[in-house]
Amino acid sequence: MASKKVLIIYAHQSSSSFNAAAKDAAVEALAAQGCMVEVSDLYAMKFTAAATAEDVNGEVKDAAHFCYAEETKLAWKEGKLSLDIMEEQRKLTEADLVIFQFPMYWFSVPAIMKGWIDRVLTLGFAFTQEKRYSEGVFKDKKAMLSFTTGSQESMFSDNGINGDMNVTLWPLQNGILHYCGFQVLAPQIFWAPSNVPREDCSAMLTSWRSRLDSLLVEEPLSFTPLDCFEKDSGFQLKPDVHEKHASQEFGLTVGIHLGKRLPPNNQMKHIKTGV
Known part of the structure; x- marks a missing residue:
């Protein structure tokens, strides 16, 4: 350092x-x-x-x-x-x-x-x-x-x-x-x-x-990478990413929650999203 x-x-x-x-x-x-x-x-x-x-x-x-x-x-x-x-x-x-x-x-x-x-x-x-x-x-x-x-x-x-x-x-x-x-x-x-x-x-x-x-x-906080979104669709999640998380209990992040429950502590400590 x-x-x-x-x-x-x-x-x-x-x-x-x-x-x-x-x-x-x-x-x-x-x-x-x-x-x-x-x-x-x-x-x-x-x-x-x-x-x-x-x-x-x-x-x-x-x-x-x-x-x-x-x-x-x-x-x-x-x-x-x-x-x-x-x-x-x-x-x-x-x-x-x-x-x-x-x-x-x-x-x-x-x-x-x-x-x-x-x-x-x-x-x-x-x-x-x-x-x-x-x-x-x-x-x-x-x-x-x-x-x-x-x-x-x-x-x-x-x-x-x-x-x-x-x-x-x-x-x-x-x-x-x-x-x-x-x-x-x-x-x-x-x-x-x-x-x-x-x-x-x-x-x-x-x-x-x-x-x-x-x-x-x-380790920094987890955010969904830019390449998980389709520019031509108004930066919506790509279908394969959305499908990958369809069975998950929580959304990807506090902001991108896929209509699911908000992930606990997503903005307060490091959580791996698996994206």
Whole structure:
């Protein structure tokens, strides 16, 4: 791991928060293993969340019918993206592993982190129509979510009032990370640290440090490969793949469930699909 580079995208306003402690634990543990660790502290950087025409330096191609995706794709090709975006893209290009550290807001990431995703993962740089999912631009990189919740674990269960956490994570882990090609490691979830005794918080951090010792050799989560879908049919599962799983109790993934029961923990730990 001596040559590995890790980028931590960190979003919390307070340096005394549990998220700050989790971030610091990651920096310390990974650096001790010889990794080069870089942190993008979004609030400290005053990172701009809104994706606007100001992200393009100079004239845009079509101001009257501004299309952010197409304009930033062109600006990326021409080296005309705003400097803050280009700097984050540099960090991402160099990284072997990206860790997103944040408190879960409204079942998703904080606005400032969503802004990082919207602005940094531009069309062309992070994905194209040809390069996405298992054939994505970042297929040789790993990424993971590490976050705190405000609700206890039981509330995010299949019988809990918040619904199954596996379903909550699908848009983030499949729709963003896997879409860009990342090998997605199982999330590190810190369940409601603000509502538990201090010793429980310490135990959470101890568990995190232990996991960090072998993080880069972990098996990623399972997603259905792109070649299992037919492009000409609107990217539907190929008949032979569908038939192969017809007798299975569970669907392939949380998102692709074939009208069957959702596979347990599909978005929270490695499960072999047999695809």
